[in-house]
Every structure is written in C-alpha cells, then in structure tokens.
Amino acid sequence: MDTPLKRTPLYDAHVKAGARMVPFGGWEMPVQYTGIIEEHRTVRRAVGLFDVSHMGEFEIAGPDALAVLQHLTSNDVAALQEGQIQYSILCYPNGTIVDDLTVYRLAPDRFMLTVNAGNIDKDWAWVNQSTEHGTKARWRNISAATGLIAVQGPKAEPLVGRLADRDLTKIGYYRFARGAVTGVPTMISRTGYTGEDGFELYVAAADTARLWAALLDAGRADGVAPIGLGARDTLRLEMKYALYGNDIDETTNALEAGLGWVVKPAKGEFIGRDALEKIRAEGVRRKLVGLEMVDKAVARHGYAVHTAGRPVGVVTSGSYGPSVDKYIAMAYVETALAAIGTALDVEIRGQAKAARVVRTPFYASRVKKTG
Amino acid sequence: MANVPTDLKYTREHEWAKQEGARVRVGITAYAQEQLGDVVFVELPKVGAKVAAHKPFGVVESVKAVSDLFAPVSGDVVEANAELPNKPETVNQDPYGRGWMIVIAPSSKGEWDQLLTAAQYEEFLTQGGQ
Numbered sequence: 409m410d411t412p413l414k415r416t417p418l419y420d421a422h423v424k425a426g427a428r429m430v431p432f433g434g435w436e437m438p439v440q441y442t443g444i445i446e447e448h449r450t451v452r453r454a455v456g457l458f459d460v461s462h463m464g465e466f467e468i469a470g471p472d473a474l475a476v477l478q479h480l481t482s483n484d485v486a487a488l489q490e491g492q493i494q495y496s497i498l499c500y501p502n503g504t505i506v507d508d509l510t511v512y513r514l515a516p517d518r519f520m521l522t523v524n525a526g527n528i529d530k531d532w533a534w535v536n537q538s539t540e541h542g543t544k545a546r547w548r549n550i551s552a553a554t555g556l557i558a559v560q561g562p563k564a565e566p567l568v569g570r571l572a573d574r575d576l577t578k579i580g581y582y583r584f585a586r587g588a589v590t591g592v593p594t595m596i597s598r599t600g601y602t603g604e605d606g607f608e609l610y611v612a613a614a615d616t617a618r619l620w621a622a623l624l625d626a627g628r629a630d631g632v633a634p635i636g637l638g639a640r641d642t643l644r645l646e647m648k649y650a651l652y653g654n655d656i657d658e659t660t661n662a663l664e665a666g667l668g669w670v671v672k673p674a675k676g677e678f679i680g681r682d683a684l685e686k687i688r689a690e691g692v693r694r695k696l697v698g699l700e701m702v703d704k705a706v707a708r709h710g711y712a713v714h715t716a717g718r719p720v721g722v723v724t725s726g727s728y729g730p731s732v733d734k735y736i737a738m739a740y741v742e743t744a745l746a747a748i749g750t751a752l753d754v755e756i757r758g759q760a761k762a763a764r765v766v767r768t769p770f771y772a773s774r775v776k777k778t779g
Numbered sequence: 780m781a782n783v784p785t786d787l788k789y790t791r792e793h794e795w796a797k798q799e800g801a802r803v804r805v806g807i808t809a810y811a812q813e814q815l816g817d818v819v820f821v822e823l824p825k826v827g828a829k830v831a832a833h834k835p836f837g838v839v840e841s842v843k844a845v846s847d848l849f850a851p852v853s854g855d856v857v858e859a860n861a862e863l864p865n866k867p868e869t870v871n872q873d874p875y876g877r878g879w880m881i882v883i884a885p886s887s888k889g890e891w892d893q894l895l896t897a898a899q900y901e902e903f904l905t906q907g908g909q
Contacts, residue, residue: 428816444842445817638816638842704864706820706840727842728819735820757838 416461417555417616425634433526433653435462437637444638448730451602451643455561456635457623460608461616464528465554466535469518470545477519480538481511482662482684484675488513493582493599496670498534499680503661503687507531508652510599512584517545522556524652538679555616559623560606560643562774563630568607571626572596576607581776590622601640603647603773646729648698648738648768654709655696655724655738664692664740694721695746698768699737699754705761707737712755713763720745723754731771737763781810781904784875788851788891789900790833793908795875796851796894799882803852803891806879807839807870810904815841818870821863823848823880828856830883832890837880839870848880852890858882 413436422429427438438459440447450456468476477485483496490513498506507527512520523531532549539547559568569576571590576598579585584597595610611619624632641651648666650656656665663671663684671688673681701707707726712719726737737754745752748767753760787795793811797804812818820840830836835847836856859881863869870878885891895903 439843440816443817445819642842704820705822706845708845 414462416459417613418459418461418620421617421620422459422634427634427636430637432637433462433524435525437462438634440636440638441634444636444642445730447633447635447639448642450631450633451561451604451635451639452731453561454631455559455563455567455606455627456633456639457620457627458558458560458635458640459556459620460558461555461613462525463556464523464525464531464549464551465556465610466521466523466532467514467518467548467550468521468535468545469515469548470543471517472543472545473517473519476539476543476545477511478675479678480535481509482672482678482680483511483670484672485511485513485519486675490515491583491585493584493597494670495582497662497667498531499662499678499684500658501679501683503663503680503683504658505652505656505660505662505665506534506658508650508656508667512595512597526653553613555611555613555619557609557611557616557620557623558600558602558606559609560600560602560604560635562605563627563632564604564606567623567627567630567632568596568609571622590619590626592619592622594619598776600775601649602643603649603769603771603775604643605774605776641725642727642730645725645727645736645738646731646769646771647773648770650696650738651725660740661687661692663687664694665696692743694740695743696724696738696740697746697765698770699723699726699739699752699763700766700770701735701737701754702751702762702764704735705754705756706735707739707754707756707761707763713739713741714753714755714760715745715751717760720752729770734770736770741765781808781813782875783808783810783897783901783904785897787875787897788894789897789903790849790851790894791903792833792847792849794849794851796891798891801884802857803854803883803885804879805851805881805883806874807848808900809874810908812871812874812878815839815844815846817842818867821867821870821880823859823863824856826856826859830854830856830881832887839867850883851894852883852885853887854883854885856881857884
C-alpha cells in the first residue's frame with residue numbers, strides 16, 4: 409500500500425515553522441516543532457495550537473438521523489441536546505471497537521461525528537453499510553472540506569476569547585456554539601485531548617491557515633506555540649485517554665478499556681449491545697490500567713506484563729510523562745491484578761522491570777466540567 | 780549541517796569516539812541526538828562489562844524512539860557516565876561533552892583505524908546517514 413500521504417491545509421505552515429513531518433495514519437503530520445517536552449509544557453503552562461485537520465467529520469441529517477445513530481453508537485444520543493457533544497463508540501457486533509468518536513447535535517435531526525484520521529475510510533464504509541436502505545437520513549463525509557485546530561491550555565480561553573465574536577464563558581465543557589473567530593466562521597467546541605481547558609475550532613478547509621496564523625499572532629503574549637503529535641501523545645497519556653490503534657482497537661471491547669460509561673444498553677438496541685451485556689454480566693477478563701514504573705525504564709506499546717514470571721498482560725502505551733516526571737504506561741492486565749497498588753513487572757529487553765498499578769489520570773485534569 | 784568535531788572518529792550508527800591516551804571515550808553525535816529528539820532514558824553497561832565493536836552496549840530512548848548504542852571498538856568498560864540515568868537530557872544539551880556515555884579500554888588496536896574520520900562521517904550524513 410504505497411498511497412501518497414495526505415496533507416492538511418496547514419502543511420505549508422508546518423514546514424515553514426521548521427516542524428519535523430512524519431507519516432501518521434496516512435497523513436504527513438508535524439511530530440514536533442522545537443521539542444516534544446517543551447511543547448508539552450507549553451500546553452500545561454500557557455497555550456498550544458494543534459493541527460488536527462486530519463481527523464474525519466461525517467454529517468448525518470434527516471428524520472431518521474437519531475435512530476441511525478442510536479443503532480450505530482454505544483452512548484445514548486437521545487440524551488444529547490442541540491449544542492451538546494457526546495463521547496461515544498462504534499462497536500462491532502462482538503463488542504470490540506470500530507472507532508471512538510465525538511457526536512455533535514447540530515439540530516434536532518442533524519448530527520456531526522468526529523472520527524480518528526486513520527479510520528476515516530473504514531468508518532465511512534461502516535456507517536454506510538450499517539444504515540438500512542430506505543432510511544430517511546443522509547450521510548455526508550465532510551472531512552476534506554473541514555479544517556480543525558485545537559487550542560489547549562490555561563490561556564486558551566483568553567486567547568480565543570479575544571478573537572471570537574461571542575462570550576466563550578457561556579460555552580460549557582462538551583458544548584459548542586457557532587460563531588466567528590478572527591472573522592472566520594467557526595464551530596467553537598469546548599473539547600480536547602490534553603486534560604487542559606480549551607477549544608477545538610472547526611472551520612472551512614480554506615480558512616484554516618488564516619485562523620492558525622491569527623491565533624499564533626494574537627497569542628504571542630500568552631506564550632502560544634504550535635504543538636506536534638509527539639506532545640499530543642504525552643499529554644493524552646498523562647490523562648489516560650485511549651488512543652485508537654494503541655489502547656483500543658478491533659480486538660478490545662469498551663468495558664475492558666474502561667469506557668463502560670459510554671455504553672448505555674438501557675437506551676435500546678445498538679450494534680454490540682448483546683455482546684457487551686454478556687461481557688458485563690460475566691465480568692471483564694482484563695482491564696486497562698495505569699502503570700507507573702518503579703524501576704527506571706520506559707514501557708512501550710506491545711511489551712509484556714508479568715507477575716512472578718507469568719504473563720498477565722500487555723502494555724498499550726508508554727512514555728516519559730513530562731508533567732508527572734515519571735515513566736508511565738497504560739496496560740491491559742488480568743482483572744484480579746488491576747487493583748491500585750498491585751506490583752507487576754514489565755518485560756523490557758528481556759529484563760523484568762518493576763511497575764505498579766496507580767490511580768489515573770496520572771496528572772489531574774483541568775478541564776472545565778461546569779458551565 | 781550538524782556539528783561534527785574534527786578531532787573525533789565516528790561510527791555509521793552515529794556514535795563518536797575520542798582517543799584519550801590508551802582509552803576511548805564514547806558518546807552519540809549531535810546529529811543523532813537531533814534525530815532522536817528529547818532523550819528521556821539512558822541505559823549504560825556497568826564498569827567492568829565487556830563490549831564488542833559494532834555490537835549494542837546500551838540503549839538511549841527519546842519520547843518517541845528506542846535506539847541501541849553501538850560500541851566503536853571492543854574492550855572493557857572502565858567508566859560509565861553516572862549522571863545520564865538521572866539527567867538524560869544532558870545528551871541533547873551537550874552530546875560531545877557532559878553527554879558522554881562510556882570509556883572503553885580497547886582490547887584490539889586495529890578497530891580504531893576502521894572508524895570513520897570526521898570528513899567521512901560528514902559525507903555519510905550528506906548521503907542520508909543511514
């Protein structure tokens with residue numbers, strides 16, 4: 409599969425800024441500009457801009473749109489009001505995960521889904537094949553036409569607020585509003601993937617570069633900087649946010665991944681419901697836990713987890729956590745070994761390195777839950 | 780172009796080697812640390828360990844990558860930089876100075892002559908460094 413890498417509307421801006429570009433999920437994306445740790449700290453301390461235009465957006469509209477989404481996703485879409493956002497999952501019939509996503513209620517019979525960049529084609533095929541013929545709802549893939557900039561950090565609200573045509577304090581966590589930012593028509597969404605307060609700004613692809621430049625310019629006094637995928641990964645790891653392809657995929661189910669809070673069987677039928685109900689009744693065999701390394705070593709995706717020489721799990725993500733100043737990881741381990749404080753070993757280059765199960769998030773979230 | 784001091788020798792795996800009397804001090808090049816990005820972990824052999832030319836002697840890890848360290852020459856480890864496990868970022872800050880990794884007492888003389896000169900290493904980098 410030697411298809412050429414896709415580029416976002418900000419590709420030229422990244423190259424000009426000296427970013428190191430790498431392949432990611434079929435896209436050519438900035439992994440870092442100045443350095444992953446420095447960028448990570450900029451987001452925790454001030455404010456950072458992320459180009460997440462590679463993510464996919466689908467719209468569904470029509471009288472049956474709600475029913476289609478109730479069938480496709482695990483969360484209860486009926487509970488979603490206009491202007492609200494919901495984290496959710498697309499499941500296979502056996503309860504494993506097609507993708508994780510956010511669902512936006514744009515109007516009573518119109519919704520937007522934001523999906524992972526590497527899954528756009530797979531998800532597009534899945535939602536279409538899972539929508540019955542003759543259904544009064546139409547899907548539209550608006551991924552290519554849509555740019556997306558995440559503005560994250562304690563100074564995100566004042567920065568975006570200076571350029572926005574409305575009072576952002578009125579937009580609560582997991583809510584959105586339509587407005588203009590530096591004159592660019594924008595869907596302003598108080599969401600993110602860092603554990604910091606902030607926004608994700610949906611704009612037309614053609615307007616993305618103008619908004620990016622305006623945010624960099626207006627945020628100079630705030631210490632704003634562009635942030636690459638490297639820091640995006642360490643920031644989300646410190647929050648124990650799952651990354652599709654690392655921590656969740658078509659072999660893991662939502663319950664063992666700790667995403668049971670978005671599985672709502674009481675709402676009625678959805679793809680994967682029966683399987684997940686059965687798993688819930690029987691109890692999960694393994695759980696996704698947070699590990700902190702006791703021995704100095706970096707646990708990485710795919711490394712085996714042992715106890716007393718017996719394999720009991722696998723690391724799904726791991727790195728140095730700059731804000732906790734520790735080597736941290738996420739791992740699936742047998743349910744009996746998932747309790748906080750459990751001592752485990754991670755096999756690193758043939759050696760058992762001590763680790764223990766710890767409370768997560770590793771770093772306290774600062775998202776604005778009220779509002 | 781990355782900094783390549785002329786008084787050092789080099790490997791194709793991006794280590795530098797410096798002759799200090801009968802001993803050889805070893806580290807990774809400025810190019811190597813730039814490519815790695817922020818170094819967050821360094822694992823070095825203990826003093827007294829034996830290393831073999833062009834074989835891994837340790838590991839350096841950045842946020843994104845795990846990379847083996849290769850010995851430029853065979854011999855006994857007579858010093859290991861005790862500062863690095865606690866301050867791995869030193870490798871980024873001063874790769875040719877405080878970021879050194881180990882000192883080897885070489886067991887064979889011929890291996891030194893086979894290392895790349897600064898000019899050869901620079902040429903290797905201009906060809907992509909792989």
